[in-house]
Amino acid sequence: MGLGLIGASLGLAARERLGAQVSGFDSDPGAVDAALALGAIDSGAGPLAGAVAEAEAVFLAAPVGALPRLAGAVLELVGPGCVVSDVGSTKRSLCEAVSDPRFVGGHPLAGAESRGSAAARGDLFAGATWYLTPGPASSAATLAGVRALVEGLGALPAEIDAGTHDRLMASVSHLPHVFANVLVAQLAQLDGGGAVGPSFRDATRVAGANSELWSDIFLDNREAVDAAISEAITALRGVQELLASGDRDGLREFSERAAAARARISP
């Protein structure tokens, strides 16, 4: 369900790696045609019922704001043996809204600043962490089924509580996205002519990407994003204090702590 970058990549990977028969659905008929032409889906279903009626598994790859209603609609149509999951960037609100043994929330740490199926790749999930957030209602069989599919797509499933996931993502994904936007906005005000080094380009690669999707994500995770921003502001004020007092040792320690933290992140 949903044939953008992630949905179409999922179709490609499911066909290539699992030999799956993939039926694709998108509210935009052009996206269905593009996914067919790309070989990401075997068939483009018309009405939702036709797309999911005989499905063994359904992945929801729509924008975060559309997921609760879409999950509800799909769960009304699929059989008792079907597993349903999603690929949304936030998990708590969805997993609170959807209470069904056949549903487990999910989020692959994969993507790109581009959007749409044109950038889709069958190996997009290869080696990527794919968070799974089972709720109290999720059955063990559903979790095992989704886990096996995710592994089959080449990803590394990792179970996590939905709230913990959202706080983690606020710090490692949503705050970096805010930072990227802030950096390019500040450069634009300076009118610096666009000569920037490689570190600036890397730091701002995602700036402004997919504004529609991201405003959804920010709002859906607003408490955790707000807390992550507040924590960042406290850290930034700390740097200003080190600067004001000319504290070379403190600045060096600020860098050394960062180096130690960076070294613990997979390369």
Place this chain on the structure above:
Amino acid sequence: MGLGLIGASLGLAARERLGAQVSGFDSDPGAVDAALALGAIDSGAGPLAGAVAEAEAVFLAAPVGALPRLAGAVLELVGPGCVVSDVGSTKRSLCEAVSDPRFVGGHPLAGAESRGSAAARGDLFAGATWYLTPGPASSAATLAGVRALVEGLGALPAEIDAGTHDRLMASVSHLPHVFANVLVAQLAQLDGGGAVGPSFRDATRVAGANSELWSDIFLDNREAVDAAISEAITALRGVQELLASGDRDGLREFSERAAAARARISP
């Protein structure tokens, strides 16, 4: 003068592209040996006087804090036809301290999170912007000479006022570096296990790099860095207000402005 990543790359590029005879100096004898083994220099000079006595051009590639004294020492030793420049990340304090017709400040937008000559490359400057900051005392002949050398190394020279350079760098280099450090520190506190996506890795590539060099840079440019951080905090508070009021349109505009600004940056 100085045989770290930038100094050794400069030696390689000068030998490969300009056919120059390169004499290298470093206070660390190990760095001289490494640069000789790498082919970055033709000879490792002992005392400073020997290194620069007959030089046609001297590039200072020492940490920012050491540059004013080193520039003064070199300018006392070289002849009237020699040009002297540097590769430091900040320019205002150096260019205020060094008033000599034979000197023009410089800063190539090239580098890496690694340090030392082991990572040196003769093409490090190929296609990179190389800022030149002539002061009131710099002669036109010196500027022309340094400009020609920089072009010969494969870089794109760009003249800029030293203060403007430092304010620009505060926003496009020093603030991103602070942001990278803040991001990894926040992740470390969460103890998230290190599973992060590609955008986090890109955004924090430079985190904690070269703590000694960077504490110098931050302090040398403290006013502009402080101003850039204050501006960023204002922008971050603006995002918090959009979140608090659930302003989806405002968040979308925040992203769209960033997308427009990002599009103006060279890819």
